[in-house]
Amino acid sequence: MKRSRTYKELKYLIRRLAKDRVVAALSAVSSLPIFVLLLIIIFITWQGLTAFRMLGLEMFGFRWDAEYGYFGATPLIFGSITVVAGALLIAIPIGVLSAIFLAEYAPHWLRDVVKPMVELLAAIPSIIYGVFALVFVAPIIKEVFSLPSGLVALTSSMILSIMTLPTIVSISSETISAVPKEYRRASIALGATHWQTVKGVVIPTAAPGIVASIILGFGRAIGETVAVALAIGARAKVSWSLLEPMHALTAAIIYVFPEAAYGEMSWYVCFGLGVILFAITFTVNTIASFILRKVPRGVIQL
Amino acid sequence: MRQRRIWEKIVPLALSIPASIVVLTFLVVVVVVGLRGIGVLS
Numbered sequence: 001m002k003r004s005r006t007y008k009e010l011k012y013l014i015r016r017l018a019k020d021r022v023v024a025a026l027s028a029v030s031s032l033p034i035f036v037l038l039l040i041i042i043f044i045t046w047q048g049l050t051a052f053r054m055l056g057l058e059m060f061g062f063r064w065d066a067e068y069g070y071f072g073a074t075p076l077i078f079g080s081i082t083v084v085a086g087a088l089l090i091a092i093p094i095g096v097l098s099a100i101f102l103a104e105y106a107p108h109w110l111r112d113v114v115k116p117m118v119e120l121l122a123a124i125p126s127i128i129y130g131v132f133a134l135v136f137v138a139p140i141i142k143e144v145f146s147l148p149s150g151l152v153a154l155t156s157s158m159i160l161s162i163m164t165l166p167t168i169v170s171i172s173s174e175t176i177s178a179v180p181k182e183y184r185r186a187s188i189a190l191g192a193t194h195w196q197t198v199k200g201v202v203i204p205t206a207a208p209g210i211v212a213s214i215i216l217g218f219g220r221a222i223g224e225t226v227a228v229a230l231a232i233g234a235r236a237k238v239s240w241s242l243l244e245p246m247h248a249l250t251a252a253i254i255y256v257f258p259e260a261a262y263g264e265m266s267w268y269v270c271f272g273l274g275v276i277l278f279a280i281t282f283t284v285n286t287i288a289s290f291i292l293r294k295v296p297r298g299v300i301q302l
Numbered sequence: 303m304r305q306r307r308i309w310e311k312i313v314p315l316a317l318s319i320p321a322s323i324v325v326l327t328f329l330v331v332v333v334v335v336g337l338r339g340i341g342v343l344s
Contacts, residue, residue: 093320094324095324097320098317102321118324118328120332131338132334165327193310
């Protein structure tokens with residue numbers, strides 16, 4: 001009797017140990033991405049801080065000319081933010097209104113046709129968008145505004161707006177569709193029309209999700225490299241006009257880095273630009289997660 | 303009441319414009335890149 005009890009206890013212990021080991025192994029595997037992310041952050045920051053230490057405030061100067069040793073990043077930061085702001089100005093109204101239409105008014109068959117198209121837009125590689133900007137958008141911009149070259153900030157903004165549209169449309173329409181039917185029924189029971197329900201109940205409830213989709217779109221746009229590098233014109237200057245060539249953080253990295261040798265100033269500066277870019281995206285994503293926390297639990301879950 | 307009914311008709315039409323812009327954008331991207339790819343557009 002005693003023997004069998006000990007055997008059972010032993011069996012239980014072995015099972016528990018095995019279970020603990022599985023849990024430990026799964027924890028180790030799941031923490032791997034965090035470890036890799038930390039390594040990336042440490043490496044980029046370590047390399048990038050060298051540039052900040054060597055150049056000091058010159059890193060935020062107004063002249064960028066990597067060939068002649070001028071590494072002022074202000075025109076690049078300004079260019080990146082301007083181009084992305086232009087893209088969002090185009091993409092937000094079109095994206096959010098399309099999402100409302102798809103979620104609230106479009107018949108099922110139309111939704112089934114349009115949604116895969118939007119998803120396909122997200123699946124197109126950015127180099128294709130870059131080529132599209134070069135062969136289609138730039139010549140039109142050049143003709144319409146009578147410019148010497150179509151490779152200006154507006155061309156980049158237009159391409160980035162096409163690239164951010166799928167993010168905004170798909171996430172916004174999902175959040176709008178996720179608003180519980182009870183909310184709509186209650187509004188309609190009070191005598192509101194469909195549009196009044198959408199305007200007064202559905203959109204305010206889905207607002208945090210819509211804002212989050214816009215911020216995720218911003219994240220995609222600011223980190224975009226190839227399409228921007230091909231279309232922006234690569235002239236680093238601070239200008240308020242979207243009809244002039246500009247330069248962006250990502251484009252500068254892709255232009256300078258392949259020619260930079262290890263240990264050169266331009267090598268470290270590229271990492272410094274990476275740190276700035278990382279700081280911008282990190283800030284934006286943190287804001288997005290704060291906004292998403294405001295979404296009531298059980299109402300919308302992204 | 304009449305005004306409400308008019309709004310109910312106008313809003314879906316107005317909202318369909320941005321949705322058609324999205325579809326049109328998709329078609330233009332696919333057609334331009336596709337035709338360039340097969341050499342029809344130069």
